Amino acid sequence: MESLTDQLAALSHPARLAVFRLLVRRCPDALPAGEIAEVLGLKSSTLSVYLATLTRAGLISQTRQGTSLRYALDTGAAQGLMRDLFLDCCRGRPDLWPPLAGPLEATHRHNVLFLCTGNSARSIMAEALLRHIAGARLIAYSAGTHPNAEVNPRVLDLLRTKGIATKGLHPKPLETFQGPEAPRFDFVFTVCDRAANEDCPTWQDQPISAHWGLPDPAGVQGTEAERSLAFHQTYAMMHQRISGFAALPLDALDRVSLQTSVDDIGRIKETT
Template sequence: MEKEAQTLLSPLADQLATLGHSQRLALFRLMVRRYPDQVPAGELGASLGVKPSTLSSYLASLQRAGLITQTRHGTSLLYTAELDAVRRMFDGLLGDCCANRPDLCFPMPQGAMTVANRHYNVLFICTGNSARSIFAETLLRDLGGERFIAYSAGTTPHSELNPFAVKVLKDKGHDVSPLYSKNVAEFTGPDAPQLDFVFTVCNTAANEVCPPWEGQPVSGHWGMPDPVKATGTDAEKALAFQQAYGALRRRIEAFVALPVESLDRIALQTAIDDIAKNHKDFA
């Protein structure tokens, strides 16, 4: 019996040992924040400041432990967190080490999000809070009706909204008067709104380590190219903003259609990840 238990726990022990290294843990945390993206090795290394040879070793260790997967796209190697393996790892901890006592080892609430007939506070984060997160805030405010209260913020916000973004919103008939750039720090602390959902809409913001949010909101990563970095003529730049607006509109239309009140947290998290996977186009 003891031998069987050791055999069952061997993969779990390997995974915990792999994550017991601080830089491998930092790499894995970054990839979970970027899920379901397939992230190039070079971007991972640049974000963490790790040499290519060292990064290769860390990635190989995480692969052997079954915590990430590798795919090839042309000459590039892309990496994704393997969340099914993570769930099995926690199941192993909960089932064996905690004797199936979720009250001891797994304090995250597992039921439906909350009672019906209330507002859900949603925060969209990007770096500058001048375009993508502003689009998302405006779209949810207009498409979500009274169910959602939308906010946006930046990790390093610009002092002004991008004029191309403002023009797109005006041309689409949105009210831009409530909009201004905000720092993500405004949404922490005792006076901040209690957040139900937090979305990153740019890769740079997702790569940054944020402090844990109060109340354990459901999170999602809906990364897309930054239209502010578009080059060329004004018409070409304007097209990049139109594409970002269209991509976010499709994602938010799918989000507001979710039966949030009746889904448990795991089902809701899966649905949000699926929105990211199924709306990759930016046309």
């Protein structure tokens, strides 16, 4: 029980819990301390203490990348925490454990939501690509936490040159999909770091979620050729991820296997 009590004590502080929740949302990414401090509005010295506590408790891992230390969720330790809570504290009572480990509800169509901040480039690409690649098997949606007024024209032009339909694509606020009449989502993917950094409300029915963060092509400065290249690179990476996701045997895998698969897809950084 010593490990469990240490972990619960580490998470009992609101700010340490906020660090842990951020790393859950950004999983499988490993974040530098500076980014964590900026997102959560913490002083570097204070954050250093929090990170040390969470690391000692085994809830997060620390790796070195060059001269930078990066921190990530330790999924094995988090799994152990939930297992120990269930088996020890709750005595394994099935009525106290949400049934999340089984397969998705048997259906030929699953709802998938892609989230980013502006819903004008990356999430729009993902929505259009999934409709194009998966056809009627999957229903694609996208939204933004702070949606722009319109889709980036470069995205629409690029999709059209690839033969992908753009009709009906437009930025939509996240709130559109959070009311009682909203679709029930089986998958929710964040495709930009800023959206994943935001502490959004939890989803009903616990959809499988993952972070597929990609650089914002609209933020690239430079020549026309350099800016165009940024959009093409983002499209290529998104196409690879969407293709991998659409190829998964969704109805044959349990939720644990699906979570592992979509996390692995999120680690794809470039086309091969």
